[in-house]
Amino acid sequence: MNKDKVNTVQDTVNEENMEQTHTASESGEHPEVQKSSNEENVSQETNSSEEAGLQAEIENLRNEMSEHQQRTLRVQADYDNFRRRTQKEKEELAKYASSKLVTELLPVFDNFERALAATEDNPEFESFSKGVGMIFRQLETVLNAEGLTAMNSVGQPFNPEFHQAIMQVESDDYEEGIVVEEVQKGYMLKDKVLRPAMVKVSM
Incomplete structure (x- = not known):
C-alpha cells in the first residue's frame, strides 16, 4: 500500500x-x-x-x-x-607736465602786463616800454607753445567752472548773471582750467 x-x-x-x-x-x-x-x-x-x-x-x-x-x-x-x-x-x-611751471609763471605774466599798461601813457618810458613789450611777447610765445590760452570772460554768462566771482554789480549794459568786468585773467592749459578768471557779475 x-x-x-x-x-x-x-x-x-x-x-x-x-x-x-x-x-x-x-x-x-x-x-x-x-x-x-x-x-x-x-x-x-x-x-x-x-x-x-x-x-x-x-x-x-x-x-x-x-x-x-x-x-x-x-x-x-x-x-x-x-x-x-x-x-x-x-x-x-x-x-599737463608743464602745468606746475606755467602756474608759477602766471604772476610774472600778470606783472608784465601791468608794467606795459603803466607805461603806455608816459612818453618818457617809450623805449623802456618797447623793451618790456618784446620780453613779454617772447614769454607769451613760450607759454602759448605749451598750450596756455587766456579766457575771454567779459560778456559771457557766469560759469563757476571758469569764473570766480568776487562781487556782483548793477549794470545797464548786461542782463543778470553776465560777467561785466575781469579783475584778473583766467587761463586754460590746453583743455584744462589752469586758473579761473576773477570777475564781477551783473545782478
Whole structure:
C-alpha cells in the first residue's frame, strides 16, 4: 500500500516536471537560454549605469571648463581696463607736465602786463616800454607753445567752472548773471582750467 502511494507521488512530480519542460519548450526558451538572457539584461543595466556616470562626469568637466573660461575672460577684461587706464594716465601726465611751471609763471605774466599798461601813457618810458613789450611777447610765445590760452570772460554768462566771482554789480549794459568786468585773467592749459578768471557779475 505504501509503495503504491510512493509511486503515485513520484508520478505526480514527473508530470509536473514534464509540464514545466513543456511550457518552457512552448515559450521557445530553454532554462539555460533564459539564464543567459537574464545575465545579458544585468550586464546591459550595468553598462547603462556606467554610461550615465560617465555622462555626468563629462558634464561636470564641461561646467568646470566653462567656469575657467569665464574667469580667464574676466581677468583679461580687467587687465585690458587697467592697461587702458594706465595709458590714459600716462598721456594725461605728459599732456599737463608743464602745468606746475606755467602756474608759477602766471604772476610774472600778470606783472608784465601791468608794467606795459603803466607805461603806455608816459612818453618818457617809450623805449623802456618797447623793451618790456618784446620780453613779454617772447614769454607769451613760450607759454602759448605749451598750450596756455587766456579766457575771454567779459560778456559771457557766469560759469563757476571758469569764473570766480568776487562781487556782483548793477549794470545797464548786461542782463543778470553776465560777467561785466575781469579783475584778473583766467587761463586754460590746453583743455584744462589752469586758473579761473576773477570777475564781477551783473545782478
